[in-house]
Amino acid sequence: MATAAETAEGLAALSIDKGQPEANDVDGSSDEGDAQDNVQGSGAVAKKKKKKNKKKSKKKKGAAGQTADLTVPVSQLFPNNSYPEGEICEYRDDNNYRTTSEEMRAKDRLNESQLVDLRRAAEVHREVRQNVRERIRPGMDLTTIAEAIENGTRALVEASGMSSGIGFPTGLSINHCAAHFTPNAGDHVVIQDDDVLKVDFGVHVNGHIIDSAFTMAWNGRYDPLLSAVKDATNTGVREAGIDVRLCDIGAAIQEVMESYEIELDGKTIPIKPIRNLNGHNIAPYRIHSGKSVPIIDNGDATRMEEGELFAIETFGSTGEGHVDEEGPCSHYALTGSTTRPVHLESARKLRQTIARNFGTLPFCRRYLDRLGESRYFLPLKLLVDSDIVTAYPPLCDVKGSYTAQLEHTFILRPTVKEVLSRGDDY
Ligand code: HZT
Ligand code: MN
Ligand code: MN
Numbered sequence: 001m002a003t004a005a006e007t008a009e010g011l012a013a014l015s016i017d018k019g020q021p022e023a024n025d026v027d028g029s030s031d032e033g034d035a036q037d038n039v040q041g042s043g044a045v046a047k048k049k050k051k052k053n054k055k056k057s058k059k060k061k062g063a064a065g066q067t068a069d070l071t072v073p074v075s076q077l078f079p080n081n082s083y084p085e086g087e088i089c090e091y092r093d094d095n096n097y098r099t100t101s102e103e104m105r106a107k108d109r110l111n112e113s114q115l116v117d118l119r120r121a122a123e124v125h126r127e128v129r130q131n132v133r134e135r136i137r138p139g140m141d142l143t144t145i146a147e148a149i150e151n152g153t154r155a156l157v158e159a160s161g162m163s164s165g166i167g168f169p170t171g172l173s174i175n176h177c178a179a180h181f182t183p184n185a186g187d188h189v190v191i192q193d194d195d196v197l198k199v200d201f202g203v204h205v206n207g208h209i210i211d212s213a214f215t216m217a218w219n220g221r222y223d224p225l226l227s228a229v230k231d232a233t234n235t236g237v238r239e240a241g242i243d244v245r246l247c248d249i250g251a252a253i254q255e256v257m258e259s260y261e262i263e264l265d266g267k268t269i270p271i272k273p274i275r276n277l278n279g280h281n282i283a284p285y286r287i288h289s290g291k292s293v294p295i296i297d298n299g300d301a302t303r304m305e306e307g308e309l310f311a312i313e314t315f316g317s318t319g320e321g322h323v324d325e326e327g328p329c330s331h332y333a334l335t336g337s338t339t340r341p342v343h344l345e346s347a348r349k350l351r352q353t354i355a356r357n358f359g360t361l362p363f364c365r366r367y368l369d370r371l372g373e374s375r376y377f378l379p380l381k382l383l384v385d386s387d388i389v390t391a392y393p394p395l396c397d398v399k400g401s402y403t404a405q406l407e408h409t410f411i412l413r414p415t416v417k418e419v420l421s422r423g424d425d426y
Helices: 004-015 093-099 102-110 112-135 142-157 220-239 246-257 345-358 365-370 377-385
Strands: 087-090 164-174 177-179 196-205 208-217 261-264 267-270 279-282 309-317 331-334 389-392 403-412 416-419
Touching: 102 112, 112 142, 112 196, 112 208, 112 403, 142 164, 142 196, 164 208, 164 331, 164 365, 177 196, 177 309, 177 403, 196 403, 208 220, 208 309, 220 246, 220 261, 220 309, 220 403, 246 309, 331 345, 345 365, 345 377, 377 389
Parallel strands: none
Antiparallel strands: 087 416, 164 177, 164 196, 196 208, 208 403, 261 267, 279 309, 309 403, 331 389, 403 416
């Protein structure tokens, strides 16, 4: 195994002097939410201990005290569980009383440790993404990027057994592929100049998962597509709250997304929400826990509830606005039933390995490889065919189309909504 430092250095080395421009960072037209005063982004907390990484000429961009090769655990940068809060949003209308209600404050205090875990995971997410965003460039292969994100996550969250670590495989989906692509061993996918790359990764502390994603492109022609998903996701996050109907969030997202268009090769193309992709609620060690947050008005009158943790993710597309499963599967997760008998010895052992190392958290083939597993293809297929493991193949719109994504995780605390994954980047 390469160490985090080795991999991050490899990543840096690959990206140096390629003459590539930095990826575009587009600002959506109505996303003033990302400049909130109460956002304590990783850059906000200054003057902790500083280690190496002191190039005087270069402007310092990393979190105070984090190294260029992602080696300092966030627990060291924020002692005594003092992790930054996310963006705090007061509830509106009938729920506005909650902010000051003594009863709600008391309820809030009961969930303190969960909140600390989530804020620690969110800080890891911000620091890792800040680091890799500066380095990802055309010419790099996806395995290098995935390993930099994953090793960075492991180092910053102090990955340890089932107590803390990676929340799910790093999604690195390109162009018409919207989600759930990560390289398997032997895949050599290299980013091209005109690609649109979705970077979706997760961090967990005691099973409390932060799920957040962003999109990178190096050709400015995609700016409206990137703005569309940023605006749409911020709209969904703003609309969300206790007792809010999922379909109303979907309708608000749809309206914003469909207000954008993009010109490609002299043709004006409407940007569509990908109607069969959804946000979701999250439970401990369960990346999706029953509720789906639509990005169109699908008529689902189910409501969000107090205490729930949600990921809102919106996907815009220049294609059909519909994804199908396409290409080699890499993502898998144990479904839960641990009692079902498996008769093939190798499959029984593999289920044990998965259960011990990932529990019900999603994993990918590369994670089995690094545990020293080999020849697991048929046993894994058997577990999938017996519904013990769920397969999550890549999800792609029509060939030739371009898709973008932006995703945030927030919690509906009894007193306020907290957008945990908010940073000064997005
Ligand atoms: C599945 C497998 C993973 C959850 C959303 C998602 C990445 O599309 C209900 C609504 C990781 C996550 C998931 F390895 N999915 N967020 N980030 N993917 S989902 C879903 O399967 S289930 C959405
Ligand atoms: Mn995600
Ligand atoms: Mn998600």
